[in-house]
Amino acid sequence: NAGVTQTPKFQVLKTGQSMTLQCAQDMNHEYMSWYRQDPGMGLRLIHYSVGAGITDQGEVPNGYNVSRSTTEDFPLRLLSAAPSQTSVYFCASSKAADRGSSYGYTFGSGTRLTVV
Amino acid sequence: KNEVEQSPQNLTAQEGEFITINCSYSVGISALHWLQQHPGGGIVSLFMLSSGKKKHGRLIATINIQEKHSSLHITASHPRDSAVYICAVLDNQFYFGTGTSLTVIP
Numbered sequence: 636n637a638g639v640t641q642t643p644k645f646q647v648l649k650t651g652q653s654m655t656l657q658c659a660q661d662m663n664h665e666y667m668s669w670y671r672q673d674p675g676m677g678l679r680l681i682h683y684s685v686g687a688g689i690t691d692q693g694e695v696p697n698g699y700n701v702s703r704s705t706t707e708d709f710p711l712r713l714l715s716a717a718p719s720q721t722s723v724y725f726c727a728s729s730k731a732a733d734r735g736s737s738y739g740y741t742f743g744s745g746t747r748l749t750v751v
Numbered sequence: 752k753n754e755v756e757q758s759p760q761n762l763t764a765q766e767g768e769f770i771t772i773n774c775s776y777s778v779g780i781s782a783l784h785w786l787q788q789h790p791g792g793g794i795v796s797l798f799m800l801s802s803g804k805k806k807h808g809r810l811i812a813t814i815n816i817q818e819k820h821s822s823l824h825i826t827a828s829h830p831r832d833s834a835v836y837i838c839a840v841l842d843n844q845f846y847f848g849t850g851t852s853l854t855v856i857p
């Protein structure tokens with residue numbers, strides 16, 4: 636089925652561990668992004684990419700790395716997990732995200748991460 | 752500083768009621784999205800609009816660019832409409848409201 640696939644759905648990490656959240660889309664979307672959602676706060680942008688080989692920081696990038704080697708995949712890496720990174724993470728994609736964009740947005744189902 | 756403000760934060764309605772959720776924003780935008788997040792966590796894009804009004808089934812979304820305001824209306828509300836509704840605006844990046852939690856009681 637076409638869409639955005641996120642794995643895993645749930646993860647528990649110990650402080651200091653590393654892991655990669657996977658995100659893949661099969662809609663040939665240029666724009667992909669990672670958000671975190673915390674109670675009482677809106678979704679906040681971590682990193683985004685406007686195409687293969689191009690990534691940039693969002694509002695809350697510290698502690699996270701990304702890469703975009705292909706159009707389809709946009710993994711999010713936590714190099715040394717901290718309890719402050721306990722959150723729900725969403726990957727999203729769209730055809731374009733610059734001014735004047737008229738395309739919709741597709742979200743993955745989310746990854747609930749707990750760092751203890 | 753919140754670029755996007757939604758009201759109300761929480762809303763409880765009886766089945767069949769007409770519902771309005773409001774969104775005000777402070778940035779210049781190229782588009783506004785209304786998203787729906789169900790209790791299971793998944794987020795679905797309901798509407799994307801840059802002017803005027805859009806309708807999809809019982810859902811209607813309007814935007815007033817001059818007043819920097821959008822509304823999401825649900826006609827003949829149903830318990831399956833219970834969800835969190837999120838307003839998001841696109842400037843050079845997306846800014847999200849904190850959501851309106853809607854509960855429709857049978």
